[in-house]
Amino acid sequence: MPNKILTTLEALIIDDETDICYLLSNILKQKKVHSIFAGSLSEADAILHAEFSPHFIFLDNYLPDGLGISYIRTLKKKYPASKIVMITAHDNTSDRQKAKQEGVDFFIGKPFSRNLIFKTLEEVGGQ
Numbered sequence: 001m002p003n004k005i006l007t008t009l010e011a012l013i014i015d016d017e018t019d020i021c022y023l024l025s026n027i028l029k030q031k032k033v034h035s036i037f038a039g040s041l042s043e044a045d046a047i048l049h050a051e052f053s054p055h056f057i058f059l060d061n062y063l064p065d066g067l068g069i070s071y072i073r074t075l076k077k078k079y080p081a082s083k084i085v086m087i088t089a090h091d092n093t094s095d096r097q098k099a100k101q102e103g104v105d106f107f108i109g110k111p112f113s114r115n116l117i118f119k120t121l122e123e124v125g126g127q
Contacts, residue, residue: 009031010034011028011035012036012052012058013036014059016040016062018037020087020110021039025037027118028056030114041065044071055081058085059087060086061090069095069098070102072099073103076102083106083124085104085107086108088108088109091109108120
């Protein structure tokens with residue numbers, strides 16, 4: 001029987017609400033996805049420049065130093081293999097359309113459920 005190589009999936013959660021980061025991290029852990037948090041776009045930049053290339057990036061829209069929607073193209077350009085999931089409490093048609101135009105892979109409104117996160121992982125091709 002051949003040896004099966006197990007790979008660890010990693011996620012970056014960019015959200016200024018610590019409780020959301022912990023909640024999402026615990027949900028992801030149930031699917032064996034390791035995650036780290038960034039509370040701002042500048043903190044995310046520092047983490048990503050440290051040779052961290054996550055499979056998933058969960059991106060809030062309203063952050064202390066800018067809009068997540070404006071950061072999608074940068075993420076897609078630097079990390080084309082990463083799947084970007086926008087998570088926001090301001091879930092409206094305009095933001096959904098703009099996020100899709102910028103290249104987001106999935107859009108989730110807050111509050112979210114464990115099952116919705118699991119479904120999202122399946123949709124974007126990870127679990």
